[in-house]
Amino acid sequence: MTFYDLCRNYRLYSTNKRDAWCALFTDDELQILEYIEDLKIYFKNGHGHPINGLLGASALKDLYVNFQAATSSDHKSFVGYFSHGTMIDMIYTAMGLYYDYPGISGMERIKNRKWRTSFLTPFAANFVAVLHRCRKVSRYSYRIQFFLNEKELHLCDGRVCSWNSFKEKFEQFANASIEFCDELTDFYYV
Template sequence: MKILILVTILFTIKMSNSSCYWNENCHYKQFSSKTPYEFVRGDIRDSVVMKPGCKTISLWGLVRHGKRNPGENFVYKMLDATLLKDYIKTSHEKGDGIMCAQDVDNLSNWIIDEDTFHNVHQIAKEGYEEMAGLGHRFSAVFKDLLISTDEKNYTLRSAYGHWLENSAKGFIQGIGNESLVIDKPHKTYDIIAPYESCNYYMKGVKQNPEIYKEPTKYQDMTEFLAVKEGIQKRTGINYTLTNENITSLYDLCRYTSSGTHKKLSPWCALFTTEDIKVLEYIGDLRHYYRNSYGTPVNKIFGRIPLTDLLETFIKAKNGKGNLFTIYFTHATMMDMVYTALGLFKDEVPLTAEFRNDTRKWRSSKSSAFASNLMVTLNRCIDGDETDYNVVFYLNERPLDLICNNGECSWREFEEILKPFVNTTLDFC
């Protein structure tokens, strides 16, 4: 009997060591809208769709800004949460927590990054790298378009915010064409973020507590309560962690992880894969109701930039349009455009009662840092025949939910976007 107990203890210890965060071979890296682009991107150089006899004559893109530092309110809460690493170390030394020794060491040796916590709401170094990488890869494929130096041939513009304007600068650096000029943001937010100047949206949706009812409710559900209990036991902290504590620890995990350098934060060791999936779902619920299908008005805002896409390509088709048009915006605008196109729509609305692991709406993939919707207009010549097609790309992969694996005939393209042409925001 004693031998059996000893074997059981040894087996338990072995199993515990085999699941330490520091030596796991595969981590779950989907952190809702704070997911580094490197974790979700493709590579346009490998995935570009180009038929024989075709040439791209115009490129249109909507790009979310690169990774940015958290805002002031989040920073204060995250800084408070960093104090917990000393509690975790002390608990481990007492034998109260169940984290692996190396994970505790890594957390104990973690040093605050001055840029992340002092330059609030600014683009992070990694965010600039994400943008530069994006520009570099697109220039490798569409060099003939992006080398233009005539301001009449292109549009580069961002919504308001230094992190957006610096994202555009990073993109230009990646292209390698320093002569490109970034237009100043429009005061009316026009097509890049029209909801920002809409009182109906800002007060009735974004600032409306009812919009966040489902994610708030989810924090009272069994799944989230299990996350809290698990972290409590794992860390051995001797006081009850609040929902705010959990959120701040999660923010430390995702804001201090790096995609470009392929390095996850030691703060992520506090969570299991299931924990991260639960926290990701809270982000999905927020995006779903604030920016997408959960609120009907959202799809109307998404039609505004899509109308610009259609008009831009009609002009290019007639020899009068831009060689390229790139707008830098927020995750909110990205979500609204997906909604207008009917993308990632689940048959059953997302709710707190049920988390579907096979759901289509995943903010980690569609609204990650630097996420982008790029569209190309291609002229195809076959003898005396001239035709046009349009290809949609999401995060540097053909968007297979539209037309034929992302490739539309001109007629299909017009049929999708023409209904949006007369969209108005009179309700604002």
């Protein structure tokens, strides 16, 4: 995997040229290695283990609570969090994004899978939620817009979510907690 990582790092700088590390692999071998990496992260950070969604839900709880507080006051605020790609994968998992059915496994390589870390959490990733406050005569209405790696992510019917649509999707995280040790007794760890 070290040579594969060297190849991937080189391809960050030049997608047209083939260097010595990438020359070690055929295109099919690179796709196989990518699948192995996706499979590893799927179980470590993604839908492959239930704890990952529980951990991601705690970050989404904070998002929901902060947006709810912002809608109940005239105070303008900015809340930013910075994290490793691991947490971003867990947020995807909690939201049910990029879920493959049936789940990916080592039994066969699924070429058209949704869980592709090369696109979702490449060397760096970001998930942004923007709360827009729109003035309507004597009151405000709110719209929420999401971005994944600087590209719009459409979680609702259109480009933005209404406040009610946002609540419908994110209210489930309002009671998220990291106090779930008792719930994990049925999980098997490798």
